Amino acid sequence: MSLSCHSLNYYYGPHHALKNIDFEIKDACFCALLGRNGSGKTTLLHCMNGILKPSSGSLVLDGMDMTRATAREIARQVSMVPQERTEMFPFNVLDVVVMGRTPFLKMYQSPSDLDYAMAKKVLAMLGARKLAPRNFNRISGGERQLALMARALVQDPTTLLLDEPTNHLDFKNQYLLLERIKALCRERKTRVVTSMHDPNMATLFADWVVLLKYGRIVAQGPTQEIMTETNLSDLYETELRKINIGTDRPVFLPASVTA
Numbered sequence: 088m089s090l091s092c093h094s095l096n097y098y099y100g101p102h103h104a105l106k107n108i109d110f111e112i113k114d115a116c117f118c119a120l121l122g123r124n125g126s127g128k129t130t131l132l133h134c135m136n137g138i139l140k141p142s143s144g145s146l147v148l149d150g151m152d153m154t155r156a157t158a159r160e161i162a163r164q165v166s167m168v169p170q171e172r173t174e175m176f177p178f179n180v181l182d183v184v185v186m187g188r189t190p191f192l193k194m195y196q197s198p199s200d201l202d203y204a205m206a207k208k209v210l211a212m213l214g215a216r217k218l219a220p221r222n223f224n225r226i227s228g229g230e231r232q233l234a235l236m237a238r239a240l241v242q243d244p245t246t247l248l249l250d251e252p253t254n255h256l257d258f259k260n261q262y263l264l265l266e267r268i269k270a271l272c273r274e275r276k277t278r279v280v281t282s283m284h285d286p287n288m289a290t291l292f293a294d295w296v297v298l299l300k301y302g303r304i305v306a307q308g309p310t311q312e313i314m315t316e317t318n319l320s321d322l323y324e325t326e327l328r329k330i331n332i333g334t335d336r337p338v339f340l341p342a343s344v345t346a
């Protein structure tokens with residue numbers, strides 16, 4: 088079972104945003120998409136979520152042709168936490184989280200006690216139990232991020248798409264969130280595809296990395312093979328140095344600050 092795409096292209100009008108994208112992401116894989124601003128990460132995630140229809144090429148999720156599937160069919164398998172937080176809901180956080188169960192409810196059916204129990208469990212897993220009764224519109228940006236993450240997880244997706252998930256989160260919550268997501272990959276075999284701006288977070292948590300530059304994949308593969316000084320310096324168009332910190336996962340810093 089996998090999420091795969093072949094020769095995928097996406098155009099915004101005349102702008103060729105994704106160019107001949109090919110990859111395959113297996114179950115239980117934590118995949119990080121890295122690239123500079125405007126390299127195409129969000130566009131690729133939106134194609135994988137069915138929000139954008141590829142201009143050409145194929146996108147297949149566990150045998151389902153995503154270019155032809157309905158929004159509901161996709162929502163039963165894929166959940167996404169977007170980068171922009173424009174959504175406002177005049178509800179408490181628990182009700183926002185339980186909305187993640189909607190693709191599994193019949194028309195006009197209300198969420199059950201079991202759905203609410205799932206929502207509470209996911210909030211607790213993210214260390215955000217206390218947010219449940221709070222008004223979603225009156226919590227902080229980081230708290231909203233956790234609530235939207237909980238809503239995506241309660242969907243119990245086979246594929247979880249995250250657009251810069253650690254934005255707005257404090258130092259502890261960044262690690263907590265990525266550790267929880269990593270555990271989800273292992274325990275529930277969830278496939279995770281996430282854009283990330285910090286290559287060190289990707290080095291720490293990802294199993295697989297995809298490097299995108301000007302809409303093209305320039306390298307992809309197992310994290311330790313791909314995360315090299317050469318690849319990352321080329322990707323970010325700045326000289327980076329690898330610093331060994333006594334674990335099998337090094338960190339990368341700009342050469343200018345390591346001199």
Ligand SMILES: Nc1ncnc2c1ncn2[C@@H]1O[C@H](COP(=O)(O)OP(=O)(O)OP(=O)(O)O)[C@@H](O)[C@H]1O
Pocket residue numbers: 099102104122123124125126127128129130131
């Ligand atoms: N709605 C749109 N219409 C036209 N061009 C767009 C649109 N959205 C994005 N683009 C362009 O497509 C390219 C890829 O954008 P995308 O948002 O996928 O990049 P990104 O890697 O996610 O960037 P960032 O790291 O800044 O979030 C960029 O050149 C961007 O300007």
